[in-house]
Amino acid sequence: MDRYTAKKLTKKRRQTQVCHTFEIKIDKSHLSKSTINHFDSLFKESKWFYNYCLSHKNVNDADYTVKSVPVRISKKGEPELYEDRKFKALSSQMKQSIRTRLFNNLSSLKALKDKGFKVGRLKFKKLINSIPLVQYQKTFDFDMEKSRIRIQGCKPWIRVIGLDQIKDNYEIANATLVRKANDYYFNITTFEMKPEKTLEDDSIGIDFGCETQLTFSNGIKIEFQVPISKRLKRLDRKIMKKLRKKSKKKIKDQIKRQKEYDKINNKKKDIRKKIVSAVVNSYKYVCFQDESIYEWKSSGHGKKIQNSSIGSILSDLKSKSEVPIEVDKYFPSTKLCPICKKKNEIFQSERIYSCDCGYVNDRDLKASICIESEGMLKIPMDHRDFKTREILSSTFFDKLMKINNIKVSKIESMN
Numbered sequence: 001m002d003r004y005t006a007k008k009l010t011k012k013r014r015q016t017q018v019c020h021t022f023e024i025k026i027d028k029s030h031l032s033k034s035t036i037n038h039f040d041s042l043f044k045e046s047k048w049f050y051n052y053c054l055s056h057k058n059v060n061d062a063d064y065t066v067k068s069v070p071v072r073i074s075k076k077g078e079p080e081l082y083e084d085r086k087f088k089a090l091s092s093q094m095k096q097s098i099r100t101r102l103f104n105n106l107s108s109l110k111a112l113k114d115k116g117f118k119v120g121r122l123k124f125k126k127l128i129n130s131i132p133l134v135q136y137q138k139t140f141d142f143d144m145e146k147s148r149i150r151i152q153g154c155k156p157w158i159r160v161i162g163l164d165q166i167k168d169n170y171e172i173a174n175a176t177l178v179r180k181a182n183d184y185y186f187n188i189t190t191f192e193m194k195p196e197k198t199l200e201d202d203s204i205g206i207d208f209g210c211e212t213q214l215t216f217s218n219g220i221k222i223e224f225q226v227p228i229s230k231r232l233k234r235l236d237r238k239i240m241k242k243l244r245k246k247s248k249k250k251i252k253d254q255i256k257r258q259k260e261y262d263k264i265n266n267k268k269k270d271i272r273k274k275i276v277s278a279v280v281n282s283y284k285y286v287c288f289q290d291e292s293i294y295e296w297k298s299s300g301h302g303k304k305i306q307n308s309s310i311g312s313i314l315s316d317l318k319s320k321s322e323v324p325i326e327v328d329k330y331f332p333s334t335k336l337c338p339i340c341k342k343k344n345e346i347f348q349s350e351r352i353y354s355c356d357c358g359y360v361n362d363r364d365l366k367a368s369i370c371i372e373s374e375g376m377l378k379i380p381m382d383h384r385d386f387k388t389r390e391i392l393s394s395t396f397f398d399k400l401m402k403i404n405n406i407k408v409s410k411i412e413s414m415n
Helices: 003-014 033-054 092-114 230-241 248-280 293-308 310-320 363-376 386-401
Strands: 017-026 068-072 082-086 130-133 140-143 148-151 158-161 171-180 183-193 203-208 214-216 220-223 285-289 323-327 352-354 360-362 407-410
Touching: 003 017, 033 068, 033 092, 033 130, 033 171, 092 130, 203 310, 203 363, 214 363, 220 386, 230 248, 248 310, 248 386, 285 310, 285 363, 293 310, 310 323, 323 363, 352 363, 360 363, 386 407
Parallel strands: 203 285, 285 323
Antiparallel strands: 017 158, 017 183, 068 082, 130 171, 140 148, 148 158, 171 183, 203 214, 214 220, 220 407, 352 360
């Protein structure tokens, strides 16, 4: 079987599978000095080869079997001087994967340019912090029992943390060696057969906001913020004082700041994934409005959006819901009355919506109900039993209550 036929078969198989990427940390306390030097050489040599490929008019002309490349050693403003540097750690398969990644970047830029977007050009890099490892059991391999990983060109096995996340039924695709905040990580990509979901034909509407991040049409509200810590602010002030100084203390503070940012981002990612999982696994039809997050930022809510990552939740619902229903962003969900269909002006400070027809309800709850009713017009659906929805909403509420660092409340309709 040639590789093109195998590629087509793999594409067909991937359509019936779900992708999972696991971040596995290398236990740096068990690394020898020679292994750390080997890792540093890998990232340094990958930068050399990347810049060598980018110097060609056609990236495919770059030879991935080359044993040395010219590296510029002169500073800016000085006459250009180059020196041949030999590859000691980077293997030919790693070089080939770096060249393939660069070619894919160029092809994606060309596709954007063809669509009319303004596109720049790729620049030479000072640092490269990720190396693709394409072939499983050749460029990388791991031992589940002893929680260790092996890389091509590095003789000793490397002890890691978090390898137990990968289950036996997962198909290993590829991995990436990542350097982040003076630590090393493995990002392993796996595939699993899509589980069969038996969801009832039930729907839910979601209204996004700055004060209350998510309001569901069944009366459940979610509020959460992951603000910047005091330690991070203190580190920012220390680094800004040493802005023009190049010292070891400044580099250490920058590494500490990066680690603090990673902790905050991991908390937001954990909340986002658990909320999206609870919604997707409870409701078949998920209705939401195409919110313009950029306009929220320009209106003075930038910090609240940054601390809650609403945009990431919205994009995850679009891709992971069984039937995502997107309502037009110009739909007047805040002003429209769900009973008489009249548009009433309401100020941002008013939290209760009232109409002349006698309809009174919470502002956000009313908006989510309007979004659900507008979205479900696109799909023919029989009348649902109200009792079934009440039972489902109670189990959905229990799922959300198990998520840490969020505030979950339930309100009843005022009518």
